Amino acid sequence: MKILIDMNLSPRWQKFLTEAGLQAAHWSELGEGDASDLDIMAYAQEHDYVVLTHDLDFAAILAATHGKKPSVVQIRAEQLAPDLIGSHIVSALRQLAVELDYGALVTVEPKRTRMRVLPLREQSS
Secondary structure (H helix, E strand, O other), X not given: OEEEEOOOOOOHHHHHHHHOOXXXXXXXXXXXXXXXXXXXXXXXXXXXXXXXXXXOHHHHHHHHHOOOOOOEEEEOOOOOOHHHHHHHHHHHHHHOHHHHHHOEEEEEEOOEEEEEEOOOOOOOO
């Protein structure tokens, strides 16, 4: 699994994930700093990356487009430093590797992780 770290997360995430044995690249090394979320999503899909972000727009894009890829892992926490929530992120990435390879939206919070298989569909009442 290859992780594309969004611009809204520190480049320190790349070192943290790499040291955990994962392949990771920060967007600042791959594309323009002012690239749109759609551009980042397209790049991730084309190059088979999972997007790691703190931005809810990626989930909205998946919902609007009914996209099957790329998978997105969104961090929903106030503290975004890898040394504070990184082990939880690595654990989620490893536990949900099959789902992320297939296509999933994963939300990681300090005390729980949620996953939805892509494409996103409206929830039945």
